[in-house]
Amino acid sequence: IIFSELCSCRIPAPSPISMDPSRITAVVLQMDKLVPFAGLPKKLDANQLKQLGPQALLDLLRPLLTAGRKRAEALAALKVLLTRCNGPWLEPYLVPLLPAILSSAVEKQKAAEECAEIAVKLLNPRATGRALTVLFEGMTDYKWQVKVGSISLVGVLAAKFPQQVARDLPVLIQHFMECLQDTKVEVSSAALRTLEAVCRATVRNPDIVPLIGSLLGAFSNPVEKTAPVIEKLLQTTFVAPVDGPTLGLLFPILRRGMMERKAESKRKAAVVLHNMVKLVVDPRDAAHFYPMLQPVLSKNVDEVVFDDVRQTCEDTLATLALVRGQATDLCETSFKREQLNEALRNSVSKQPPLTASAPAPAKPAPPPAPTPQAAPTPNGKPAAAEKAKAVLGLTGTEPAPDGRPAVVVFAEYLEHVEALCYSLVQEGCFSLEDWTACTLPYLTVFLKKPQATVVCQEVMDFCKAIVGDQTGAAEAEATELCKAEFSLAYGGKILLQNATLHLLRGRRYGLVGLNGVGKSTLLRSIATRNLDGLPEGLRTVYVEHDLDGSEATCTVMELLMEAAKELPTTGTPATTAVQAVLSEVGFPAAMHTLPVAALSGGWKMKLALARAVLKDAELLLLDEPTNHLDEHAVAWLTRYLRKGLSK
Numbered sequence: 001i002i003f004s005e006l007c008s009c010r011i012p013a014p015s016p017i018s019m020d021p022s023r024i025t026a027v028v029l030q031m032d033k034l035v036p037f038a039g040l041p042k043k044l045d046a047n048q049l050k051q052l053g054p055q056a057l058l059d060l061l062r063p064l065l066t067a068g069r070k071r072a073e074a075l076a077a078l079k080v081l082l083t084r085c086n087g088p089w090l091e092p093y094l095v096p097l098l099p100a101i102l103s104s105a106v107e108k109q110k111a112a113e114e115c116a117e118i119a120v121k122l123l124n125p126r127a128t129g130r131a132l133t134v135l136f137e138g139m140t141d142y143k144w145q146v147k148v149g150s151i152s153l154v155g156v157l158a159a160k161f162p163q164q165v166a167r168d169l170p171v172l173i174q175h176f177m178e179c180l181q182d183t184k185v186e187v188s189s190a191a192l193r194t195l196e197a198v199c200r201a202t203v204r205n206p207d208i209v210p211l212i213g214s215l216l217g218a219f220s221n222p223v224e225k226t227a228p229v230i231e232k233l234l235q236t237t238f239v240a241p242v243d244g245p246t247l248g249l250l251f252p253i254l255r256r257g258m259m260e261r262k263a264e265s266k267r268k269a270a271v272v273l274h275n276m277v278k279l280v281v282d283p284r285d286a287a288h289f290y291p292m293l294q295p296v297l298s299k300n301v302d303e304v305v306f307d308d309v310r311q312t313c314e315d316t317l318a319t320l321a322l323v324r325g326q327a328t329d330l331c332e333t334s335f336k337r338e339q340l341n342e343a344l345r346n347s348v349s350k351q352p353p354l355t356a357s358a359p360a361p362a363k364p365a366p367p368p369a370p371t372p373q374a375a376p377t378p379n380g381k382p383a384a385a386e387k388a389k390a391v392l393g394l395t396g397t398e399p400a401p402d403g404r405p406a407v408v409v410f411a412e413y414l415e416h417v418e419a420l421c422y423s424l425v426q427e428g429c430f431s432l433e434d435w436t437a438c439t440l441p442y443l444t445v446f447l448k449k450p451q452a453t454v455v456c457q458e459v460m461d462f463c464k465a466i467v468g469d470q471t472g473a474a475e476a477e478a479t480e481l482c483k484a485e486f487s488l489a490y491g492g493k494i495l496l497q498n499a500t501l502h503l504l505r506g507r508r509y510g511l512v513g514l515n516g517v518g519k520s521t522l523l524r525s526i527a528t529r530n531l532d533g534l535p536e537g538l539r540t541v542y543v544e545h546d547l548d549g550s551e552a553t554c555t556v557m558e559l560l561m562e563a564a565k566e567l568p569t570t571g572t573p574a575t576t577a578v579q580a581v582l583s584e585v586g587f588p589a590a591m592h593t594l595p596v597a598a599l600s601g602g603w604k605m606k607l608a609l610a611r612a613v614l615k616d617a618e619l620l621l622l623d624e625p626t627n628h629l630d631e632h633a634v635a636w637l638t639r640y641l642r643k644g645l646s647k
Contacts, residue, residue, distance in 0.1 A: 071104045075111045082118045088441035092416035094119045095130045098153075102138050105145040113149050117156050126423035126438055127416065128157055128164035136175045144184045151179060151187070155194040158201045164423070166202035170248030170288055177252055180220050192220055205246040207238050218253050227265055230257045233272045241498050242276050244285035250276060251289050258296045258313070266300050267309040274316040277323055281498075287327030290320050337422050343462040344418055344455070348443075351451040410446045417442050425463050435460045479505040481619060484533030488518065488525060495521060501531065503619065508641065520544070523621045541617035543608045543625060556582070556599075556607060557592045563611045578614065585610045586636065601628030609637065 078101070081090070098116060105112035120131055131153075138150030154172065158165040165172070179191035199212050208215075214232060218225040230253065250272075257269030273293070280286045297320070300313040420438035424430070435456055443452035481503040488496040495518040503509065513519050525531050527542030554562070557578065564574040582592060585606050591599075599607065605628055612620055626634050 071108050072111065075101075075104060075108055075115050079111075079115050079118065082115065082122065089445050091122060091124065091127070092412045092442065094122060095127065095134055095416075096412075098131065098134045099138065102141075102146045102149045102153075103143075105149040106143055109145050109149065113152055116149060116153055120153055120156055121160060124420055124438060125161045125164050126420040128161045129168060129423060130416075130419050131157060132165070132168050132172065136171070139175050139179055144182075144187050147179060147182070147184075147187045148190045151176075151190045151194050155197050158198040162201040165198065166204075166243075166245045167426070169198070169202050169245040170251065170285075172198065173248050173252065177219060188220070192216065195219070199249060203245050203249055205240050205242065207236055207240050208246050208249065211236070212249070215249060215253060222256055226253060226256050227260070227262075229253055230265065230268050230272065234268050238275055238279055240279070241281045242279040242285075243281060244288070247276065247280070247285055247289060251292075255293060255296060258293075258300060263304055263306050263309045266304060267306075267312050270297070270300070270309075270312045270316045274312070274319055277316070277319050279497075280323060283323045283326035286320065287324040290324045293320060337418070339466060340422055340425065340459070340463060341418055344414060344421065344459050347455045347458045348414065348447070351447055351455065413442045413445060421459060421463070425467060428467070430460060430464045430467075432457075432460065481505045482533070482535050482538060484531055486531040486533055488522060488531070501526075501533075505618070520623055523623050526619070527621055538619055539615065539617050540619040540621065541612040541615050542621045542623070543605075543612050544623040554596055555593050556587065556596065559596060559607065560611055560614055563614050566615065581610050581614045584613065586633065602630060602633060605629055606633060609640075613640070 078097075082094075098119065101112055101116045101119065123131060135150040135153050135157075138146050139154075141147055141150070154165075173195070176191050176195045179187055180195070182188045182191070196212065196216050199216070200209075203209060203212065211229070211232060214225070214229050218229040233250070233253075254269045254273045254276075258266050258273075260266060260269075277286050294317065297313045297317040301310050301317065304310050304313070417439055421435070424434060424438060429435075436453075439456040439459070440449065440452050443455055447455070482501065483503075484501045486496070486499060486501065487494070488499070511519050511522070523542055523544075526534070527540050529540075560578040560581065561574060564578055579592070587603075587606065587610065591603070596604065596607065605625065609625070625637060629637065
């Protein structure tokens with residue numbers, strides 16, 4: 001009862017210092033007064049207990065988990081620790097402890113898997129990468145129980161943190177491929193079952209999701225099912241952006257297809273790969289597979305006798321090489337983890353150390369003190385929680401660290417924080433809220449909250465300065481006109497998928513592309529507001545080199561007077577405003593009454609520009625505006641754009 005009450009009430013934490021891990025560890029270690037605790041010594045000096053930290057506790061547990069007779073007791077004790085005394089103080093030690101927990105699965109598989117599952121669920125989502133590294137090593141262990149336990153934990157991580165696991169899916173699948181071919185049925189079946197759950201939780205490409213079952217079938221039976229799956233892929237129209245998880249799922253199938261003896265299988269696999277690589281959003285996702293695909297493609301180019309197959313493989317290899325070059329350029333300017341490590345440790349080292357108070361002068365040993373008594377409750381009986389504290393000798397005064405540098409004493413915490421922050425940088429996340437969640441819970445174990453906040457801000461600013469603000473300082477100061485996420489299709493052709501249109505007021509943007517790629521379609525879609533995310537009330541005018549045929553019978557004056565009706569009332573007569581604009585673009589008075597059909601191409605363009613000027617557009621879309629214009633009109637348009645957009 002005492003133990004239960006203690007664990008449910010937890011230790012009061014009026015300040016970060018009171019969460020010192022040595023005190024919590026002392027509580028856990030003294031549980032041998034209440035329950036058997038993994039065979040630990042029954043008599044421990046109280047002063048020694050107070051000096052023990054999480055590392056000492058886990059060092060005591062680790063050999064018991066890997067030894068023979070005490071595994072059950074050690075797992076039971078660790079489960080109590082994880083479920084009742086968990087918190088940021090313990091989290092940095094969970095990942096290093098996983099191998100010991102999994103090794104105990106040889107004799108106590110169910111208890112070990114339960115304990116390990118609790119441990120990984122306590123992790124910060126950004127610690128997923130650290131945990132996966134340990135689990136991948138477990139999947140290569142010679143003991144099949146450790147393999148099965150590691151595989152199951154990967155599934156637990158994918159279910160709880162799918163976005164974080166998705167980033168490591170290409171590497172994950174390579175490890176699972178080995179387990180799928182394991183001779184132990186328990187390992188291969190667990191790998192297939194878990195891999196399907198992982199893929200369905202992490203792969204979001206709508207073109208690939210319906211094929212996940214077929215792809216996994218080819219993983220487990222590559223000899224008979226590789227060719228049919230490649231045929232399905234060849235018949236699939238890929239329009240969605242391709243990311244790392246999608247490529248990771250397809251890579252084993254396509255690589256094996258290009259290694260088949262039949263030349264046609266090589267060609268089909270190369271065609272699918274070529275199409276997929278062209279849809280990759282981040283070149284680094286495809287570049288990851290270049291070292292494994294380049295030898296296979298090069299061999300096909302050199303040895304296959306059929307010209308079309310050789311040409312297809314050569315084109316695919318060239319596309320991969322191009323993407324690899326783009327990825328290399330990105331990696332040269334990317335962030336290095338060593339920089340983060342140095343910045344974090346330097347920032348922590350600058351904070352004032354928390355030193356223990358000076359020891360009191362030596363005094364004669366006092367007589368044995370009576371056991372602390374709990375404060376009575378209103379009914380005269382001590383409260384259970386207070387009684388528990390009295391039994392365990394807790395006074396509420398937390399011990400301070402011994403004065404050693406924090407970067408030495410709490411190295412495990414800093415390593416954990418570094419891994420979390422590096423994950424944030426890789427995601428491109430510089431939200432103060434996210435950085436606070438990944439730093440303060442762990443830094444406040446040995447720093448006061450104001451100091452930990454300073455460290456968080458300094459490290460985040462340091463990383464952001466190196467990675468760089470993608471919008472730039474100048475854009476940060478400009479007013480945003482619109483920022484829309486959209487996709488664009490014309491007929492059966494996908495022009496843009498999950499694209500971003502980000503425009504700033506007062507800027508000039510150029511749209512460059514070959515004929516027929518959809519430049520005018522994009523401009524018309526913006527003008528007619530057929531794109532999702534465009535702000536309401538945005539004044540947009542689309543100017544193309546030929547006016548609408550329905551306007552051909554109007555006169556120049558009538559066309560602009562119709563446009564003037566859409567303008568807000570300013571007190572200036574509409575006729576006066578129209579005449580002023582016509583004069584500005586160079587229309588002589590004699591042409592004001594001419595029908596639009598009588599104008600040449602150059603004058604029609606000037607008239608379209610005059611209408612745009614009259615509407616005072618916030619977003620002016622010009623589609624080949626210099627068509628049919630003479631040099632004087634081009635000079636006027638240039639002056640107008642410079643003058644009008646510099647306001």
